[in-house]
Amino acid sequence: MARYTGPTSKIARKFGEAIFGDDKAFEKKSYPPGQHGQTRRRGKQSEYSIQLMEKQKAKYTYGILEKQFRNVFANAKRKEGVTGEILLQLCECRLDNVVYRMGISNTRRGARQLVSHRHITVNGELVNIPSYSLKPGDVVGVREKSKSLQAIGDALAANSRVYEWITWNSDKMEGTFVAVPERSQIPENIKEQLIVELYSK
Template sequence: MARMTGPRLKIMRALGVELPGLSRKSIENRPNPPGQHGQQASRRRRSDFAVKLMEKQKIRFNYGVSEKQMRRLILEARKGSEPTGDKLMSLLERRLDNVVFRAGFAPTGIAARQLVNHGHVLLNGKPVNIASVRLQVGDVVTVKEKSRKIPMVVEALATPSLTVPEWLSVEAVSATAKIGHLPSIEDVPFAIDMQQVVEFYSNRV
């Protein structure tokens, strides 16, 4: 996905949900959509298409994936017997940048992506700089020893954005996380109607 440089809080207000992977800020004090007529817009009934689009956009912005990546993930999620929506979210949660974020090594998914891209992370003891790498059960992610002194990493470890999910085991001192088992849709840290997302792509891929 192109580097996210726009107003993240405005995006969350437009979607009506806090996306921890996008920003640590809260929309609690300004829950209405942005713009002059935001309060009226929040009371207006959305079309079926608008609802499906918003649910899909929640995923894209939280995980920082492009539309092209989403389509590829949907095609992959359709394979097998597992419900498409459940498998899609498992695939997204297991992205390396998201694991770095969920382990508490970075304040947001965007910051975690930057850590990975700049070579601060090891996967199973080897350097890796591809944020979209998908992890498997037993994989170990570590922030390099020198990189643990980066102020952003220090702050994230001291005040994590989210509780570490049950499928991850984390050792904060060594900044190490291990995948214990595959995540489920219940582990997604924001409200999402996956059926709407699946229906959005039903005739598009």
């Protein structure tokens, strides 16, 4: 399975945001990476550069590589509505993202690993495809044999996030993907219109 496995703090510093979650290294060095990172003496960014950075930020945030992200955009473009909003909604409907939103894992990278290693079920059936697209009403749960995993227990204990489009039953260790979130409900700081403009060139 293709995925980004490089350093996360360096990428977060590049965008000036802790896009991978809490990061002590980012808090310590919030300026761009490289020996000239603190000076910030860089020329004015071109329109293309700004659009490209926004696309890269979205890709790294959701853990999607270029070819797959382009396919998601093409899918969003075919649907009726605002393409940029639909793009983010499709990313939010991914199984690995919903596992992360439910608090089963502290990071999307960890959530993707849980899915790949067959710890997650959808409507009672094992699903090991991180990009699996959920539909409203789908029930996502932890496989019975995996409920005792310390990593999952620690993540759920530390989770304090609540989202309107997701419900969670801590007794059964399962949650329901109630609805596709509206753009105003998605907390990610992504200017999706810039991504649309980039791909529309």
